[in-house]
Amino acid sequence: MVAISLLIVALVGGINIFNFISYSDETSRLLTMVSGEGENPGENFDKNWNKGDKGGFFGRPMGKDDAMAARYFTVLFSSEKNIIHTNVSNISSVSEDEANKMAADILNYTSFTGDYGNFKYKVKDAPKNGKLVTVLDCGRQISNFFTVLFISVIATIICWGIMLLIVVLLSKRAILPIAKNIEKQKQFVTNAGHEIKTPLAIILANTDALELHNGETKWSKNIRTQTKRLGGLMQNLLTLSRMDESTEVPVCEFDLSETFESTASAFIEPAALKGVMTETDITKDIKFTGNKENIIQLITVLMDNAVKYTEEGGKITAELRKRDKNIVMRVKNTFPKIENPEKLFDRFYRADDARTQKNGGYGIGLSVAQAIVQIHKGTITAQSIDNELSIIVKL
Numbered sequence: 001m002v003a004i005s006l007l008i009v010a011l012v013g014g015i016n017i018f019n020f021i022s023y024s025d026e027t028s029r030l031l032t033m034v035s036g037e038g039e040n041p042g043e044n045f046d047k048n049w050n051k052g053d054k055g056g057f058f059g060r061p062m063g064k065d066d067a068m069a070a071r072y073f074t075v076l077f078s079s080e081k082n083i084i085h086t087n088v089s090n091i092s093s094v095s096e097d098e099a100n101k102m103a104a105d106i107l108n109y110t111s112f113t114g115d116y117g118n119f120k121y122k123v124k125d126a127p128k129n130g131k132l133v134t135v136l137d138c139g140r141q142i143s144n145f146f147t148v149l150f151i152s153v154i155a156t157i158i159c160w161g162i163m164l165l166i167v168v169l170l171s172k173r174a175i176l177p178i179a180k181n182i183e184k185q186k187q188f189v190t191n192a193g194h195e196i197k198t199p200l201a202i203i204l205a206n207t208d209a210l211e212l213h214n215g216e217t218k219w220s221k222n223i224r225t226q227t228k229r230l231g232g233l234m235q236n237l238l239t240l241s242r243m244d245e246s247t248e249v250p251v252c253e254f255d256l257s258e259t260f261e262s263t264a265s266a267f268i269e270p271a272a273l274k275g276v277m278t279e280t281d282i283t284k285d286i287k288f289t290g291n292k293e294n295i296i297q298l299i300t301v302l303m304d305n306a307v308k309y310t311e312e313g314g315k316i317t318a319e320l321r322k323r324d325k326n327i328v329m330r331v332k333n334t335f336p337k338i339e340n341p342e343k344l345f346d347r348f349y350r351a352d353d354a355r356t357q358k359n360g361g362y363g364i365g366l367s368v369a370q371a372i373v374q375i376h377k378g379t380i381t382a383q384s385i386d387n388e389l390s391i392i393v394k395l
Contacts, residue, residue: 001163001164001167004160004163004167005160008156008159008160009156012152012153012155012156015148015152016148016149016152019145019148019149020145023141023142023144023145026062026141027120027136027138027141028113028120029062030062030066030067030070030136031072031113031120031121031122031134031136032122033062033066033067033070034067034070034072034074034090034134034136035074035122035124035132035134068090070090070136070137071090071091071092071093071136071137071140072090072091072134072135072136072137073086073087073088073090073091073094073099073134073135074086074087074132074133074134074135075087075099075100075103075132075133075135076126076130076131076132076133077103077107077126077130077131077132077133078128078129078130079128079129079130081104081107081131083100083103083104084130086099086100086103091137093137094137099135102116102119102135103133103135106121106123106133106135107123107131107133109123112124116135118137118138118139118142119135119136119137119138120135120136120138121133121134121135121136122134122136186241190238190241190242192234193234193235193237193238193241194238196230196234197231197234200227200230200231200234203223203227204224204227204228207220207223207224207227233364236364236365236368237364239297239368239371240347240364240367240368240371243368243371243372243375249290249291249294249375250291251289251290251291252289252290252291252292253287253288253289254287254288254290254292255285255286255287256286256287256288256295256320256327257282257283257284257285257286257320259292259295259296259299260282260299260318260320260329261280261282263296263299263300263303264278264280264282264299264303264318265280266303267303267304267306267307267316270307271306271307271310271316274307274310274312275312275313276307276310276311276312276313276314276315276316276334277314277315277316278315278316278317278318279315279316279317279318280317280318280319281317281318281319281320281321282318282319282320283320283321283322286320286322286327288327288395290376290395291375291376294372294375294376295372295376297368297372298329298369298372298373298393299329301365301366301368301369302318302329302331302369302391302393303316303318303331304365305331305333305365305366305391306318306331306332306333309333309335309389310333310334310335311334313334314333314334314335315333315334316331316332316333316334317330317331317332317333318330318331319331319332326394326395327394327395328392328393328394329392329393329394329395330390330391330392330393331390331391332388332389332390332391333388333389334387334388334389335384335387335388335389336387337384337385337386337387338384338389339384341382341383341384341389342381342382344366344382345366345367345369345370345380345382346367347364347367348364366380366382366391369391369393373393373395376395378393378394378395379393379394380392380393380394
């Protein structure tokens with residue numbers, strides 16, 4: 001409906017702008033024609049008459065008949081601004097006194113052409129340093145312009161209403177197959193996730209049994225690793241599916257500073273084992289109203305990603321600050337510069353596929369983080385500057 005509205009407004013606006021330009025051009029050319037009469041009152045009309053014009057881009061050529069049908073009057077002034085002659089024979093709605101008063105007012109204007117109410121005027125030089133004021137009545141043209149404007153506006157409202165009715169009646173029917181398809185996809189992920197949990201548990205149990213009888217081998221170790229990896233992937237997919245199905249989550253007020261510190265601190269030891277230094281910069285006593293479990297999961301995803309993808313000798317910085325009305329959460333880590341860092345939030349996107357596989361990543365963690373932030377009406381962005389990657393969350 002927004003697109004249709006813009007199209008209709010553009011169409012009707014264009015028509016009325018064209019109509020206005022046409023009206024202005026026509027009245028200007030007509031005024032130029034009639035101002036040629038009356039320079040020498042009393043002489044033969046045809047002798048002094050402008051025979052016509054060649055027309056313009058917005059109108060047809062005008063001739064003597066058009067000028068004779070025009071309603072106008074002329075007033076001739078001397079160089080001392082005294083009225084010499086007034087001709088009101090071509091207009092009945094203006095008396096001679098009214099014409100003289102209007103012409104005297106116009107003569108005081110600095111512009112030689114312009115508008116005077118529903119009239120358009122033109123001032124030109126006359127013999128012996130006098131002035132000839134020609135005033136054209138444009139009331140009929142103005143009335144026609146506003147009639148077209150009124151009709152087009154009414155037609156626009158009616159057409160817009162009809163289109164709205166059509167959209168209301170047909171949109172659900174048109175969108176229904178797409179909506180059903182999306183719903184089936186969501187349901188498939190949920191059902192598949194629950195169904196896969198059972199065989200994964202059986203595979204792990206059998207692996208434990210094999211290792212109990214035969215000891216751990218590289219094959220059993222690989223089975224266990226990949227099974228756990230698949231289990232983690234399905235858990236993330238189920239989390240995304242649940243968030244897609246519901247945009248409302250139970251909320252409560254809690255101490256975000258304490259939650260952030262306790263969650264981030266759990267990753268200091270794993271980072272140290274990789275030879276990565278971790279720093280935290282947390283503003284105390286920041287309160288936040290939201291889903292605490294989701295926020296813990298958000299912090300976990302950000303810190304887990306930073307630990308996984310920071311090479312030995314790198315550094316991780318976790319920050320939590322209050323800025324004006326926003327709460328800003330930032331996790332920075334050493335990472336080679338990447339192009340289009342915003343793609344990191346795409347599902348299964350990997351900036352470095354080999355590194356992701358080596359570190360056990362799924363390419364879906366930041367998608368989960370983005371879904372959590374969106375549910376809490378916040379924003380999440382990624383910045384890659386030099387050898388540093390920053391994930392910034394505003395809540």
